[in-house]
Amino acid sequence: MNTAVKERHEPLKLDQAAIDKASKSLEEGAVTPSYGPWRDDIVKLLNDALATELVCVLRYKRHYFTASGEASPAIADEFLVHANEESAHADKIAERIVQLGGEPDFNPQTLQGRSHASYDASLDLQAMVRANLIAERIAIETYRQMIVLIGDKDPTTRRMLEEILSDEEEHADELKDWLGH
Known part of the structure; x- marks a missing residue:
């Protein structure tokens, strides 16, 4: 005997009107009408993130070339790795x-x-x-906020930001380990 209570729910159903709209305005490429009014806001958030990544590349490059001292070779090498990863983030953001x-x-x-x-x-x-x-901690906080703000408004951008956030968290952990060396 089945004692589970059957819940009533609406069946999952695609929005045919939105699908029909997607076949129009081909010059918009991947951007369909379902992006709604948030597209410009998301582009602004992404351009600010792009600026952040580019400034981080410049800061890491400066530190790579000017680091000195006994522990500097290993740390400088890490700065260069981070600079290259931040540059890759900037490229992904610009592409998006x-x-x-x-x-x-x-x-x-x-x-x-x-x-x-x-x-x-x-x-x-x-x-x-x-x-x-x-x-890196500032980047972590801003990416976390952007992910929440974007939510389900743009899943592709959200996933990209989640991947970048993961890298930034890894960078912060590595840098924390270098404190005091």
Whole structure:
């Protein structure tokens, strides 16, 4: 005897009107009407994230080339690895902006103002590690907030940001391990 209570629910059903709209406005590429009014907001969030990644690349590159001291070779090598990973993040973000019909903003005159993280010109190795850890923690917080804001409005962008967030968390853990060396 089945004692489970049968719940009433609406059957899962696709929105045929939205599917029909998707066959129009082909110049929009992957952007269908279901992106709704959030597309411009998402592009703005992504352009700010792009600026952050580019500033991080510049900061890590500076630290890579200027790190000195007994522990510097290993730490500098890690700075270069992080710089390259941040550059790959920037490329993914720029590509997604274009897919959404936006224009990636690489303008060097506005990068720092749009970036969530700061540039750092420290010469002390521990100050470099600390500055990069702060920047990674800021990136983690901003990506977490962006993921929540975007939610189900743009699953592709959300998944991309979740992947980048995972990398940023890994960077922060690695930098934490270098504190005090």
